[in-house]
Amino acid sequence: MPETCASAFAQEAPAEKAGWFTLDAGALALIGVAIAVVIAGFGSAIGIGIAANMSIGAMHEHPDLFPQFLLLSALPGTQGIYGFVAGFLIILWTGLLNDPAQLASLTPVQGWQFLFAGIPVGLAGLVSGIHQGKVCASGVALVVKDKSNVAKAMTLAAFVEFYAILGLLASVLVLLSIR
Secondary structure: OHHHHHHHHHOOOOOOOOOHHHOOHHHHHHHHHHHHHHHHHHHHHHHHHHHHHHHHHHHHHOHHHHHHHHHHHHHHHHHHHHHHHHHHHHHHHHOOOOOHHHHHOOOHHHHHHHHHHHHHHHHHHHHHHHHHHHHHHHHHHHHHHOHHHHHHHHHHHHHHHHHHHHHHHHHHHHHHHOO
């Protein structure tokens, strides 16, 4: 009997399941892609919705200003484009599209780095997209009063755009630092 107990204790314990923090590096990188594309896309969708709602109301009385309203309504969509660009760069850098061996050789640290690379453009795109939509909606009201004010409205909206560009730049710089 003592031998049986000793042999039972000598057996290896079953392996414990890994926690969420030990996700596969490729999965972490894909989460980074999702953060970049989806979160920045949310900002664009909300911003476009804000500006387009104001444009629709203004077009009722000023249908001749549709081109100006279209331009102001579309401007918040660039944040989603920046998020898509960053997500696509993460996909290319990981080898997901063309090199499955490269994807399999990623270390967990690299996976986390790719995840964190999606955060700057995602968050900057979310916040700036919403606020750019508000600025563009105010620009629509400005254009309704005088259609020559469209350049002024676009210039003010470009100030908000600058921070989305900085978010994209930060994501690219993080990507460039991954070894």
